[in-house]
Amino acid sequence: MEITLTTQNFENEVLKSEKPVLVDFWATWCGPCMRQAPIVEELAAEGYSVGKVDVDQQPALAQQYGVMSIPTLIVFKNGKEDSRVVGLTAKSDLIRLLGE
Amino acid sequence: MEKIVIIGAGPAGISAALYTARGNMDPLVIYTGTGALEKAEKIENYYGLERPLSGQELFDTGIAQAKALGVRFLEAQVLGISGFDTFTVKTTAGDIEAESVILATGGKRTAPAIPGIREYEGRGVSYCAVCDAFFYRGREVAVLGNSDFALHEAEELKNVTPSVTIYTNGEAPEFSREHSIAVNTMRIQSVEGEQTVSGLRMETDVSALEEGEQEASFYPADGVFVALGTAGSTEIARQMGAELTEKGHIRVNENMETTIPGLFAAGDCTGGLLQVAKAVYEGSVAGIHAGKYVRKRNADRS
Numbered sequence: 122m123e124i125t126l127t128t129q130n131f132e133n134e135v136l137k138s139e140k141p142v143l144v145d146f147w148a149t150w151c152g153p154c155m156r157q158a159p160i161v162e163e164l165a166a167e168g169y170s171v172g173k174v175d176v177d178q179q180p181a182l183a184q185q186y187g188v189m190s191i192p193t194l195i196v197f198k199n200g201k202e203d204s205r206v207v208g209l210t211a212k213s214d215l216i217r218l219l220g221e
Numbered sequence: 222m223e224k225i226v227i228i229g230a231g232p233a234g235i236s237a238a239l240y241t242a243r244g245n246m247d248p249l250v251i252y253t254g255t256g257a258l259e260k261a262e263k264i265e266n267y268y269g270l271e272r273p274l275s276g277q278e279l280f281d282t283g284i285a286q287a288k289a290l291g292v293r294f295l296e297a298q299v300l301g302i303s304g305f306d307t308f309t310v311k312t313t314a315g316d317i318e319a320e321s322v323i324l325a326t327g328g329k330r331t332a333p334a335i336p337g338i339r340e341y342e343g344r345g346v347s348y349c350a351v352c353d354a355f356f357y358r359g360r361e362v363a364v365l366g367n368s369d370f371a372l373h374e375a376e377e378l379k380n381v382t383p384s385v386t387i388y389t390n391g392e393a394p395e396f397s398r399e400h401s402i403a404v405n406t407m408r409i410q411s412v413e414g415e416q417t418v419s420g421l422r423m424e425t426d427v428s429a430l431e432e433g434e435q436e437a438s439f440y441p442a443d444g445v446f447v448a449l450g451t452a453g454s455t456e457i458a459r460q461m462g463a464e465l466t467e468k469g470h471i472r473v474n475e476n477m478e479t480t481i482p483g484l485f486a487a488g489d490c491t492g493g494l495l496q497v498a499k500a501v502y503e504g505s506v507a508g509i510h511a512g513k514y515v516r517k518r519n520a521d522r523s
Contacts (some may be wrong), residue, residue, distance in 0.1 A: 151352040152303065152349075153460070156302075157462070177355070189343065189356045190346075191352055208348075
């Protein structure tokens with residue numbers, strides 16, 4: 122299951138996580154984001170740590186991480202941004218980013 | 222509701238139309254111009270041509286052939302496609318609902334490589350006003366382009382911010398209707414910024430300046446939305462969320478289906494050989510499988 126991220130739980134779930142975490146910034150009105158959703162859902166089902174930020178609900182998080190285009194996918198490792206991709210991204214590419 | 226809408230009337234689009242018409246799918250073809258064929262003066266490497274034909278002749282013959290089979294045509298520009306289960310094709314002649322869509326508008330228009338566009342993707346440069354307008358509420362935005370596609374994107378942005386300007390990069394504006402968006406026709410030198418986009422630097426036309434006159438060459442903008450040319454297959458697919466290949470072509474499987482169910486692509490927009498023969502093959506395959514998709518969809522629902 123993906124974690125619904127908010128300003129309250131972001132630090133605990135993402136920055137303090139021992140595993141790499143994939144964070145998907147999305148919104149309901151964005152077509153490409155809706156196509157991205159089943160892909161990150163699969164990753165979560167396969168055991169990867171995946172969090173989702175609804176930019177409509179959490180504009181502060183989007184602003185803090187400089188998200189200006191969605192979907193934006195950021196991989197956090199050891200509490201730091203490790204890599205980010207903008208636009209719909211294939212599952213294999215995300216696995217590569219999580220694994221590196 | 223249309224069963225199958227085909228966008229583009231070149232070799233791929235017409236081949237798709239022939240196969241879907243023969244399969245009783247009553248397709249509608251939406252098209253604007255001749256595309257790459259217009260530039261082909263002489264085609265002599267295509268099967269069955271006793272004498273070389275010009276691209277224009279081949280294009281016209283294709284349309285006549287499809288019309289003879291009862292295919293319907295609509296001359297209009299496509300502005301974008303939305304929807305999830307079925308599709309809404311937005312055109313300059315109104316919205317059209319469709320169960321399946323085949324993209325066959327040809328290859329990418331060679332957009333001028335403006336320095337900064339690639340570097341600032343996701344940091345102020347965007348390709349989807351619907352997706353990203355949210356981030357620019359009340360801020361200054363630029364739309365690059367000169368056609369109804371750019372106007373459509375600009376009006377989408379106008380819903381969230383009053384400061385929207387269309388920059389045509391030296392091209393003449395080609396809007397088919399009246400509008401209230403500011404237009405700047407200067408040539409763009411680069412997209413500038415630091416962490417994120419800060420604005421557009423213009424080429425200064427020194428010869429146009431009076432002696433001692435200084436022309437402002439920097440136009441601030443927090444966001445730059447790219448909508449150059451008409452909305453081609455690739456731009457439409459990208460906005461819909463279909464996957465593109467690393468080279469920027471539309472990703473398709475062996476049935477010419479994109480990563481979105483019911484959305485097909487054929488011809489130059491899928492990459493590979495830019496040849497009539499390849500476009501004809503892909504259009505035929507897309508037509509056959511779009512027909513199968515629609516029949517299965519209707520069988521599943523009844």
